[in-house]
Amino acid sequence: MEKLKIGNFEFNSRLFIGTGKYENLDIMKKAHEASGTEAVTVALRRVNLENEKENLLNYIDQNKYKILPNTAGCYTAEEAIRTARLARELKLPDWVKLEVIGDKKTLMPDNEETLKATKILVKEGFTVLAYTNDDIVSCKKLEEAGASSVMPLGAPIGSGQGILNQNNIKIILEQAKVPIIVDAGVGTASDAAIAMEIGADGVLLNTGVALAKDSIKMARAMKLAIEAGRDAYLAGRIPKKLYASASSPTEGISK
Template sequence: MDTFTIAGKTFSSRLIVGTGKYSSPAVMVQAHEASGAEMITVAVRRVNLDRTKESLLDYIDASKYFLLPNTAGCYTADEAVRTARLGREVGLSNWVKLEVIGDEKTLFPDNEALLEATRVLVREGFVVLPYTSDDPVVCRKLEDAGAAAVMPLGAPIGSGLGIQNANNIRIIREFARVPVIVDAGVGTASDAALAMELGADGVLMNTAIAGAQAPIAMAEAMKLAVRAGRLAYLSGRIPRKMYANASSPVEGLVGR
């Protein structure tokens, strides 16, 4: 069984999915099911005081899915730390998908603030999974700061552009001693497969599934793509060559 482990917790699915942007809770529930994911991200926000009876948790079976609260939307280390602490206090997880955003238009991370927040939260006993740039040096610093995994972006959040710097993902994988999860940028199944073929231990996505025309079918496509990419990675692909190399015997051709 090809499992992967983060901070002592073992998962058999290498796909992590989000809970945002779904057209309805029912579609989300079915997409989660179809994805085969075991870990699900959620955001921490103020309770809507006009609709206090509505809860995302009504639609997530916490005995089946492991919840990963995020700090999406935070622009400083302090904000992210505060949000992480609140997420932990809801009481379902001391894990955090740590985001500290540095730019509104690209949602690229502020890696300096991310490192600072990682150090604080690791000290407080959090299992920190930082969303970061596809930069091997930053990933190494995060690992040294105690991150339980590193989560480099494939492309900007929600862009669907696919893996923009495949070589960096490969280098990050080679450098890292913790799991590497490609987080953000996946647009379709082949992007997820590529991430896995590059050696990523997992892929995290939200918009690629929730924003697809048929989210439930796309969730299944992503499950298969992550599995296919992983198997291909483990199987050792053939080297790339400039010219052809016949698959059929060159001897015994009729009429020669």
């Protein structure tokens, strides 16, 4: 399979997976292994001084997985830029999943702030993967601002609703010059497969695996779905037709 290239990073796996919400860190580690991923997202938060838990980094083998810090929880460009800069201090790879939220209840992205932050972070040398709406105009603007990948949502974060507007994603894919990763909304394997079948370059997900009854099995299902979807895309699906078309010869039927 051809590699996925984002900035200077290269991946065999087209699945990006989160580190949040798992039952425990052991299960998370095993789910990562089962998913075949090569990149895992993390968030940045204040250390808990009263009751410092075991650090997440002990459960991520950085020789196997590239850590992709996100700016989740940021509501302004300024906050997101600060978070990205702090992540850089942690000696993580120089890339960032830029996420600037505009509404607490829906967690919908603030595209204006995301664009502002993209411009500044690109100037500072970050490889920016920008989370945004499934909207062609936002995606184009982020690409023009220098994002190395644009990540339109399939559905709201953590909602598991699947790819709500496949046509929007198709239009984005048609016009994109950078890899498009469908981020958010993937609830089960078929959602991931659909994203890949319509030509997405990758899928980023967290909740669909982390909150599945069996995270490890779901992680494997996502891996297989993404491989199947990618192959189906490359193979080229047949057009949909209204009427039947026999698969067996219509001639020579014994009477």
